[in-house]
Amino acid sequence: MTDAVSRPADLVGRAQDIRRRYGDTAVTAALWLLIVGLVLWSALNSDTRQLFVNGVVVGSVFALGAIGLTLIYGILKFGNFAHGDLMMLGAYFAFFALTGRVSERPRFDKELPWSLDSLPGAVDRLGDLTFGYGLIIAAVVAVAVMAALSIGLDRLIYRPLRRRGAGIVIFAIASLGVAIAARSLMLIIWGPEPRSYVTGIHKAQQYPFDIRLKTDQIFIFAVAVGLAVLVYLLLYRTKLGKAMRAMSDNPDLARVSGINTDQIIAWTWVIGGALVAVAGVLLAIQAQLNPQLGFVILLPLFASAILGGIGNPIGALTGALVVGIAQEVAVEYFAPGYKSGVAFVILIVILLLRPRGLLGARV
Amino acid sequence: MGVSILPVLEVKDVVAGYGEVEILHGVSIKVDEGEVVTIIGPNGAGKSTLMKAVFGLIPVKKGRITFKGRDVTGSPPEKMVRFGLSYVPQSENAFATLSIQENLEMGGFIRRDGLSERLNWAYELFPDIASRRHERAGRLSGGQRQMLALARALMLDPQVLLLDEPSASLSPKMVEAIFERVAQINRSGVAILMVEQNARHALQFSRRGYVLAMGVNRLEGAADELLESAEVGKLYLGAEP
Numbered sequence: 001m002t003d004a005v006s007r008p009a010d011l012v013g014r015a016q017d018i019r020r021r022y023g024d025t026a027v028t029a030a031l032w033l034l035i036v037g038l039v040l041w042s043a044l045n046s047d048t049r050q051l052f053v054n055g056v057v058v059g060s061v062f063a064l065g066a067i068g069l070t071l072i073y074g075i076l077k078f079g080n081f082a083h084g085d086l087m088m089l090g091a092y093f094a095f096f097a098l099t100g101r102v103s104e105r106p107r108f109d110k111e112l113p114w115s116l117d118s119l120p121g122a123v124d125r126l127g128d129l130t131f132g133y134g135l136i137i138a139a140v141v142a143v144a145v146m147a148a149l150s151i152g153l154d155r156l157i158y159r160p161l162r163r164r165g166a167g168i169v170i171f172a173i174a175s176l177g178v179a180i181a182a183r184s185l186m187l188i189i190w191g192p193e194p195r196s197y198v199t200g201i202h203k204a205q206q207y208p209f210d211i212r213l214k215t216d217q218i219f220i221f222a223v224a225v226g227l228a229v230l231v232y233l234l235l236y237r238t239k240l241g242k243a244m245r246a247m248s249d250n251p252d253l254a255r256v257s258g259i260n261t262d263q264i265i266a267w268t269w270v271i272g273g274a275l276v277a278v279a280g281v282l283l284a285i286q287a288q289l290n291p292q293l294g295f296v297i298l299l300p301l302f303a304s305a306i307l308g309g310i311g312n313p314i315g316a317l318t319g320a321l322v323v324g325i326a327q328e329v330a331v332e333y334f335a336p337g338y339k340s341g342v343a344f345v346i347l348i349v350i351l352l353l354r355p356r357g358l359l360g361a362r363v
Numbered sequence: 364m365g366v367s368i369l370p371v372l373e374v375k376d377v378v379a380g381y382g383e384v385e386i387l388h389g390v391s392i393k394v395d396e397g398e399v400v401t402i403i404g405p406n407g408a409g410k411s412t413l414m415k416a417v418f419g420l421i422p423v424k425k426g427r428i429t430f431k432g433r434d435v436t437g438s439p440p441e442k443m444v445r446f447g448l449s450y451v452p453q454s455e456n457a458f459a460t461l462s463i464q465e466n467l468e469m470g471g472f473i474r475r476d477g478l479s480e481r482l483n484w485a486y487e488l489f490p491d492i493a494s495r496r497h498e499r500a501g502r503l504s505g506g507q508r509q510m511l512a513l514a515r516a517l518m519l520d521p522q523v524l525l526l527d528e529p530s531a532s533l534s535p536k537m538v539e540a541i542f543e544r545v546a547q548i549n550r551s552g553v554a555i556l557m558v559e560q561n562a563r564h565a566l567q568f569s570r571r572g573y574v575l576a577m578g579v580n581r582l583e584g585a586a587d588e589l590l591e592s593a594e595v596g597k598l599y600l601g602a603e604p
């Protein structure tokens with residue numbers, strides 16, 4: 001009993017000892033070496049090469065989620081527990097825009113007379129992809145809806161809390177409430193059964209080095225990396241992005257400089273909402289539409305954001321790729337059920353050894 | 364010297380604090396056009412709190428703040444800079460994670476045009492930071508950071524500049540450099556309201572001064588009178604150099 005209670009404290013104490021003895025730089029260097037070593041090894045080892053590639057794809061989806069999470073944290077200073085469920089909700093909005101379907105009773109859908117898939121050729125496959133241009137328009141619709149919804153949630157919930165000077169725990173709990181509401185909404189409207197944007201089986205293609213990949217996976221990777229670069233350019237090259245970083249650094253000084261922080265917050269939700277929707281659609285392409293999936297993915301999202309250094313989008317991308325690869329490669333050695341356990345272990349190790357994350361907190 | 368009819372900045376009987384705690388119990392201060400005014404007082408007197416209240420970072424519970432005859436009480440900081448005031452806080456007065464250039468760009472955030480001209484102007488006035496413009500501000504030395512903070516506050520060409528202890532914890536040489544720059548800024552027509560620990564030094568180039576203690580006005584007067592006043596000398600100026 002006492003042993004079980006004192007253990008976590010011991011762990012924290014020991015982690016502090018390690019950091020004190022070897023210094024922050026040495027610990028960070030060791031972590032980097034370990035991570036780069038494991039990633040390279042899993043890429044070069046023929047047993048795990050395929051899993052490594054899958055991990056990169058999974059990690060790309062995590063990356064978009066983690067970048068949104070980290071942006072919101074940087075500006076609003078709270079961990080948004082609704083992020084995963086809002087991702088999934090965005091994916092369902094895209095599904096609805098595409099198919100016009102909602103669940104009427106178990107395993108029976110009601111379908112709107114018109115939806116995007118009624119457009120001529122909207123579901124014809126684009127090249128080797130499994131979906132047509134209809135899904136891309138549907139994703140754009142979801143982006144707009146999620147951006148608007150994010151602003152609405154801020155006005156309704158987070159802004160009143162800010163005005164009251166609520167602490168970080170209150171915000172986190174409020175976002176947990178949003179998460180549960182979003183999940184319930186999905187269950188009510190679309191039911192608990194997993195769905196997907198397209199039907200039928202799609203075979204993977206053969207690539208050199210014995211790697212099999214679906215073209216969808218390449219698409220996911222490309223979109224995720226493209227958007228990550230766009231977010232980077234936004235933050236470092238545009239006036240809005242610099243103001244966001246300024247506010248993340250020092251909100252009072254930002255106001256003193258004439259930056260309207262309410263506006264910056266609104267833009268953060270717009271960008272965060274857009275990223276959430278794209279991340280959700282990619283997740284649904286990669287896995288499936290499933291009301292439970294949003295919450296499952298939350299842990300790897302947090303692990304990714306914290307591994308890279310929370311508040312830092314480049315870090316989030318790096319962290320997400322590492323977490324994605326680690327989760328997939330672990331399948332070679334542990335039962336697939338332990339996948340989220342991997343994210344959890346990474347989270348704990350980083351929090352103990354280098355809480356600022358690999359690339360340091362804040363941009 | 365022309366006689367101005369209205370002070371540019373007038374603070375009248377201001378009551379303010381943090382939450383329920385009242386720190387300022389009715390403070391009055393005025394700054395005339397082109398003047399340098401120094402506020403001195405012991406630690407915890409409420410000098411920084413006064414600056415924050417004037418600039419709208421904390422609510423003013425009672426009293427009035429006017430800028431050029433216009434009531435600006437309760438205006439948020441992002442409005443105050445649009446009116447023509449600027450403020451350098453006592454601590455954390457630069458964005459540590461942004462580059463020097465980005466800090467200055469943020470200072471000029473609401474400028475519609477002429478940003479690059481103003482940047483060049485700032486780099487000319489502060490050559491020390493010009494050579495490091497793409498480095499993170501967090502890596503600057505104390506003196507250079509203070510220079511950056513000044514430069515940031517000047518990006519909008521303000522009419523009144525509030526400075527909270529610009530020379531705090533700097534080397535004597537750096538203190539000299541900062542004061543020189545402040546005097547130069549003032550000569551270009553910017554009125555300055557400054558809180559200072561280096562009271563003697565600050566009063567020497569101020570026109571008037573105030574002594575604040577326990578959240579109320581304790582003394583006020585022409586700077587040279589304050590410098591000669593026995594009470595001020597004993598309390599805040601230390602021994603004659």
Ligand SMILES: Nc1ncnc2c1ncn2[C@@H]1O[C@H](COP(=O)(O)OP(=O)(O)OP(=O)(O)O)[C@@H](O)[C@H]1O
Nearest residue numbers: 381384386404405406407408409410411412413453
């Ligand atoms: N953010 C805050 N919240 C609550 N109380 C504060 C806060 N900042 C300052 N105070 C309190 O207000 C009082 C006045 O502080 P203030 O910073 O205005 O003093 P000061 O005259 O600027 O002193 P110094 O010379 O040390 O800068 C102090 O008692 C301080 O503890």
Ligand SMILES: [Mg+2]
Nearest residue numbers: 410411412453
């Ligand atoms: Mg102070």
